[in-house]
Amino acid sequence: MTALEPFGARLRRAMDERGPLSVGIDPHASLLAEWGLNDDVAGLERFSRTVVEAVAGRVAVLKPQSAFFERFGARGLAVLEKAVEEARAAGALVVMDAKRGDIGSTMAAYAEAFLHQGAPLFSDALTVSPYLGYGSLKPAVDLARESGAGLFVLALTSNPEGGEVQHAVRPGDRTVGATMLAHLAAENAGQExxxxxxxVVGATLGDLSSYDLDMGGPLLAPGIGAQGATPADLPRVFGKAVHNVVPNVSRGVLRHGPDIVALRDAAERFAEEIRAAVAAG
Incomplete structure (x- = not known):
């Protein structure tokens, strides 16, 4: 396997050229209905292809949520495979939002599914859960390095329930979330x-100045749009790390479908607003 250029370098270039925006591909049943599509594989395929056609050639990142494809079984996964292939062919980086996390050979198998270049679902990066211990992610870390892919580790998520784990204080007065950020800083040391x-750090969390977010890697930031955060909030939330933030917008863009031009225009508006907010920060 010939490694790609490291994900971080590819992401930095894509953010600089296309703007720091990730668009989610979240074909849940209510959104399919809003588009006038049936909640079936045909609707799923039409939805996914429309989003890819509209924005994959223009945004830095597309982030499919695998669960919405998995619920249709093998045929849904076939649609996901095609969406990944077409998005990457159009120049977007694909972050697979699968939030995998396990131990040993099972974690290695998850890594093979999404981070091995020969896998049908090979993606530029994968979201992972470290809450079986950060060390449990080692198979994914190792394969990502080998292939030139990346990981986004759940650290400070936007869901209210996350706080009971992520803000829990460990011995030494460091929270669990801060511990994950420290591990990532060690992984990224010397990488330019x-x-x-x-x-993964939620854009809805408010002042995070007590956390060292400048850990040398990207910050995938859900919460812009329907969850209530705006591009203007980014400098306040992320401070000096704002230049490494990849805000994700899903419904804020997707609600403009199935019109391709409207989807594209919405994505471009968000990208410009985010670019301006980052520059101001």
């Missing part, structure tokens, strides 16, 4: 212009 091992 951007490390390949990032964190």
């Amino acid at each position: 212009p951007l490390g390949s091992f990032g964190a």
Whole structure:
């Protein structure tokens, strides 16, 4: 296997050229209905292809949520495979939002499914859960390095329930979330212009100045749009790390479908607003 250029370097270039925006591909039943599509494989395929056609050639990142494809079984996964292939062919980086996390050979198998270049679902990066212990992610870390892919580790998520784990204080007065950020800083040490091992940090969390978010890697930031955060909030939330933030917008863009031009225009508006907010920060 010939490794790709490291994910962090590819992401930095894509963000600089296309703007720092990730668009989610979240074909849940209510959104399919809003588009006038049936909640079946045909609707799933039409939805996915429309989003890819509209924005994959223009945004830095597309982030499919695998669960919405998995619920249709093998045929849904076939649609996901095609969406990944077509998005990457159009120049977007694909972050697979699968939030995998396990131990040993099972974690290695998850890594093979999404991070091995020969896999049908090979993606540029994968979201992972470290809450069986950060060390449980080692098979994914190792394969990501080998293939030139990346990881986004759940650290400070936007869901209210996350706080009971992520803000829990460990011995030494460091929270669990801060511990994950420290692990990622170690993974990214010496990597320029951007490390390949990032964190998921919610844009809705408010002041995070007590956390060292400048850990050398990207920050995938859900919460812009329907969850209430705006591009203007980014400098306040992320401070000096704002230049490494990849805000994700899903419904804020997807609600404009199935019109391709409207989807594209919405994505471009968000990208410009985010670019301006980052520059101001």
